[in-house]
Amino acid sequence: MALSEYPNISKSIKLDDGTQYAYVYIEPATSSKPTFLFLHGFPSSSYDWRHQIEAFRTKGFGILAPDLLGYGDSDSPSAVEPYALKRMSDHLAEILVKQGVRKVIGVGHDWGSAFLSRFYTWHSEFLLATIFLAVGYVEPTGAPVDVDGVIALTQQLFGYPTFGYWKLFNTEEAGKLLDSHSQSASSLFYPQDPEIWKEHFGPVGAAEAWISSNKITPPPAWLTAEEIATHTKILAQKGYVGPLNWYKSAIRGGDVEFEASLPEERKHVKVPTLFVLAKEDYVGRPEIQKRGATWIQNLRIEEFPCGHWVQLEMPDKLNDLVLEFVSGL
Template structure:
């Protein structure tokens, strides 16, 4: 949850929320047999199950990733998850897009799922992780993808664009906008958001950086999952973001009802992933970010690579209390003004919190198809 943003709050023009669109099916009984025959290969694709593969990348770490090759010359999507569960967060998009003929690559990032989980904070460098993703693309002989990041995955996707822009035909940043590489000041962003919104958006980062944070999360997995995937997005304003509130909720073993977009079976799966993988690796993403471990490498990035020339979409939840949509609108405005996001658009989803891909899978599918169609022109 919850990657960092380094920008100033500015007034910006409101953008109408993404309209809800519905897909519809075609009955083969109502069309000629020949046309039905042409449709059958596409309908059969719904039974395909993407493969789970493993690859040892630079640095010696083994990554697990979901892979489904594209059909009909359609583009491939690279899905880059955030904190805390892994590629499983993309299950709706993996299903919908692979069934529609698109290629899909969804790695468990370092510290998650079936991928290696080093305990050293310095290994959680997005500089290194960008090269890991490039290794996977090279191994699969995929020259270009549409990159889709969520939460911390947006930071990794942004670095992939800075270091290996040739791999990306378009970019989608969900919940967290692109931010050009630079030092991160947690106190500054918390002071800014507290002054602007009435609470520090990233107050929980202090808890995540404490020496016992992984132990606390591992000993209280159910309450941690309950606040991570809240039934009401507003719960984060009171029980996650303010200083000390995340620790208080988790150590008190508080529970909230399941959100409408998460079944009991899905919740059990999330809890199983969190319990099996442990919290040390996932929390190291925060610790690495707060320590600015990559800052001495930023001057190696060519100035031209800091400009995201590709089509770029910021997809935001209207009710996200941590990654506020106002921040994305401001980032887009700033990026256009300063010239490093010349082709950025912002879409805001009504009735949606932080977990856009889980809360609004239909709308996400429509948005991603729209990006794919533009990228293929």
């Protein structure tokens, strides 16, 4: 996607282990301007940062926005092992070194937030500050994600479970299901009414029922028909097998071997940090995300009246907040 949608400001790189990545890259206008590192989530690509790329580019900031592993114009291994966050963090560090970028302000959304969390764990020397959208900081636990535990906890707290879809995503059939019903899947992931996630995404079996029956909900006002077509084209490039491997790796303990002996000190974030949480995100509930505050020394929390896709739903408000936040660094 980076290469096709941003041909004049994108690059492709083959890393030492042979993995190919594509990314948007813009040098800062002056040495005093920092570079933003934008990490997208599921199921997205660097295209999800289009409103931020244009806004911050005009302000003279540097930008590096990769298509993460499994997406767009980057490689998409079918095996689960390459999707360990430690391995991908090392990839990201290598990209920064080879691009000559020493310091960045990290911005993550959704899985990009979890990735930014672990990039800080392993390569904090690159980060001036961290910004988490919708999903807050996720501390390393040295254990697989306990999906059943999250389901039970959120059922108790909110009256409905939020992680039921993880069970579908951990199956070998999920990629084929989503690929063969891509319009229905996209309709569920980017709904007009965020409340449908309470009934059709969070509960066990609900996402599979929605997608397999080819159900469609109206598109949100914050996505144009052209943007939906571009997003659909990007996801069709590689399909859903690679993107779903992020979930499989987390559930199957892909990072356990790396995190098991991690010192407690390495779990804490010491750079200025901003959480931008979404009041209408009924899966990534702000109440849950705020638990990550325990691990952060210098934290500011803001809540936006929108759904999960903060950078798409309220781009101007987000951009203004980010600019104000970084002005104080």
